[in-house]
Amino acid sequence: EAGVTQFPSHSVIEKGQTVTLRCDPISGHDNLYWYRRVMGKEIKFLLHFVKESKQDESGMPNNRFLAERTGGTYSTLKVQPAELEDSGVYFCASSHGAYNEQFFGPGTRLTVL
Amino acid sequence: GQQLNQSPQSMFIQEGEDVSMNCTSSSIFNTWLWYKQEPGEGPVLLIALYKAGELTSNGRLTAQFGITRKDSFLNISASIPSDVGIYFCAGRLIGSQGNLIFGKGTKLSVKP
Numbered sequence: 001e002a003g004v005t006q007f008p009s010h011s012v013i014e015k016g017q018t019v020t021l022r023c024d025p026i027s028g029h030d031n032l033y034w035y036r037r038v039m040g041k042e043i044k045f046l047l048h049f050v051k052e053s054k055q056d057e058s059g060m061p062n063n064r065f066l067a068e069r070t071g072g073t074y075s076t077l078k079v080q081p082a083e084l085e086d087s088g089v090y091f092c093a094s095s096h097g098a099y100n101e102q103f104f105g106p107g108t109r110l111t112v113l
Numbered sequence: 114g115q116q117l118n119q120s121p122q123s124m125f126i127q128e129g130e131d132v133s134m135n136c137t138s139s140s141i142f143n144t145w146l147w148y149k150q151e152p153g154e155g156p157v158l159l160i161a162l163y164k165a166g167e168l169t170s171n172g173r174l175t176a177q178f179g180i181t182r183k184d185s186f187l188n189i190s191a192s193i194p195s196d197v198g199i200y201f202c203a204g205r206l207i208g209s210q211g212n213l214i215f216g217k218g219t220k221l222s223v224k225p
Binding site: 004031033035040041042043044045048055056058059091093095098099101102103104105106107 | 116117119144148153154155156157158161201203205210211212213214215216217218
């Protein structure tokens with residue numbers, strides 16, 4: 001069974017540009033989460049989808065971040081326009097139920113110059 | 114926001130030594146989890162704890178859910194080189210909708 005996959009693995013962009021990150025959860029997992037780790041800090045929750053609905057988006061930093069999960073399969077996280085402080089590793093995780101084990105993808109390392 | 118205080122921040126040990134790390138919080142959690150992250154990969158779940166006082170082992174790893182529900186520790190016995198990585202504690206608050214709160218991680222280096 002394939003694990004959680006994320007694309008791209010790395011992205012280097014300039015301040016003001018737009019970047020879209022993609023996450024493909026484990027097949028059949030209704031719950032999908034986005035997290036972010038800024039260098040040296042803790043991994044922080046961004047938002048939680050149940051199927052295509054946003055269950056909890058309390059961790060989204062500001063309105064420059066837009067997450068979607070059309071059709072309840074893969075999800076995208078768009079940052080527009082990117083700022084320097086958006087640099088970090090963005091992790092996606094998925095789980096069968098909200099309280100089941102969350103399986104993490106390898107992350108996308110975003111660098112904003 | 115909620116915080117988990119994880120310590121130590123890093124450890125440099127000799128192969129064969131035992132390791133201990135812990136997490137504390139001012140908040141009460143109903144779940145404590147310990148993850149390990151290796152370079153280029155995402156965190157992988159090592160141990161999950163669901164009840165106050167619970168002590169669970171996974172091979173050479175042992176973790177406990179504190180009685181107060183505000184802390185947890187992870188012990189690794191007889192460390193080996195492949196134990197190298199970053200260990201994260203994570204917790205789920207009572208009433209949360211599934212999202213996890215993470216500590217800052219403990220970076221473990223093992224010298225052969």
